[in-house]
Amino acid sequence: MLQPVVMVVEDDAALRSVLLRGLEEEGFRCEAVATGAQVLARVAEVAPQALVVDVGLPDCDGRDVCQALRARGDETPVLFLTARDALVDRLSGFDAGGDDYLTKPFALDELVARLRALIRRAGSPVASRVGGLELDPATHALRCGDAQERLTPTEFRIIAALFARPGEAVRRRELVRAGWPHGAIVNDNTLDAYIARLRRKLRGLPGAPTLETVHGVGYAIR
Numbered sequence: 001m002l003q004p005v006v007m008v009v010e011d012d013a014a015l016r017s018v019l020l021r022g023l024e025e026e027g028f029r030c031e032a033v034a035t036g037a038q039v040l041a042r043v044a045e046v047a048p049q050a051l052v053v054d055v056g057l058p059d060c061d062g063r064d065v066c067q068a069l070r071a072r073g074d075e076t077p078v079l080f081l082t083a084r085d086a087l088v089d090r091l092s093g094f095d096a097g098g099d100d101y102l103t104k105p106f107a108l109d110e111l112v113a114r115l116r117a118l119i120r121r122a123g124s125p126v127a128s129r130v131g132g133l134e135l136d137p138a139t140h141a142l143r144c145g146d147a148q149e150r151l152t153p154t155e156f157r158i159i160a161a162l163f164a165r166p167g168e169a170v171r172r173r174e175l176v177r178a179g180w181p182h183g184a185i186v187n188d189n190t191l192d193a194y195i196a197r198l199r200r201k202l203r204g205l206p207g208a209p210t211l212e213t214v215h216g217v218g219y220a221i222r
Contacts, residue, residue, distance in 0.1 A: 004119050007048040008032045009039050009065070010081070011058050019052065022108045027171055028115070036060040040068060048076060049119045052111070055082035055093070063096035070097040077118035081106070109182070120164075130166045130221055133208045135159065144205035151201070154179050158191075159198055162211070162221040169214035195219060 006023055010016040011034040020030045031046045033039055036057050043051070051069075055062040066078045077099045082089060085103040093101050100114050129135070134143045140156050142149045151159065161178035162170055176186045179194065195211065202208045212220050 003027055003029045004049040004115075005029045005031065005046060006115060007039065007043065007046055007051045009034075009036070009051060009053040009057065009062065011035065011054065011056075018108075019111075023112070023115075026108075026112045027174065034058070036062065036065040036068075039065050043069065043074065043076070049122065050077045050079065050115050052079050052081060052115070053098075055080050055084070055089075063093055063098065066093075066096045066098050075122075077122050079111075079114055079118060130163055131207075131209045133202075133205065135163050142201060142205060142208070144208040147205045149201040149204050155194060155198055155201075158194055159221070162219065167220060167222050169217045169220045171218040175218060 004027075006028045008016060008019050008023070008030055010019060010032070013034075016032055016034070020032055023030050031042070031048065033042060034057075036059050039051070039053070053062040053065060057065070062080060062082075066080075069076065069078070078097065079100040079102060080093045080098050081102055081104060082093075083104045090101050099118055102111060102114060132144050135156075136143060137156075137160075140151045140153065142151060142159070158175050158179040161175055172188070172191060176191055179191070180186050199211050202211055209221050212222055214220050
């Protein structure tokens with residue numbers, strides 16, 4: 001699975017640079033433009049999974065860009081960035097076809113979480129099966145054929161993040177974010193210990209895929 005592509009539409013060069021660097025560190029591939037005209041000219045070529053659009057663009061209102069995309073039949077999720085937080089401004093963004101709204105200043109972690117949610121809702125359902133391995137949320141268990149291994153809540157959340165992107169290297173920070181509450185202090189060896197426990201449980205399921213280390217990145221279930 002390829003990294004999700006996000007088109008960032010922001011005319012402020014400093015903020016654009018911060019957004020690109022932060023999103024790329026979180027595993028996104030980014031394309032950046034500074035005007036509404038550039039969005040409309042390039043969006044079909046880039047084919048992003050989401051757009052981050054500043055409402056105050058130099059050549060037009062970002063909401064007008066969104067309306068133009070919707071008029072073309074383009075349903076790519078749009079997250080608006082704006083310094084205006086009045087209710088009427090937020091409602092106008094949704095009326096224009098936007099999917100989410102974030103007021104400046106904002107935390108990068110929140111932007112990332114909102115983007116992931118938008119992309120997840122717009123894409124295919126999260127996998128509950130990889131190969132012959134099934135993840136059962138009702139019983140917090142892994143099954144492969146007739147064999148079953150129970151999971152703790154933290155183990156379940158970590159492996160569910162891997163299931164969501166089968167075959168793909170999932171970064172360590174993403175697994176920490178999935179497994180523990182926001183703000184929790186999680187040492188590297190803590191995540192490694194949980195990965196080791198999950199590997200032992202996978203070995204107890206004949207025919208199950210393996211949990212591989214992707215050096216310098218994280219882990220992948222293959």
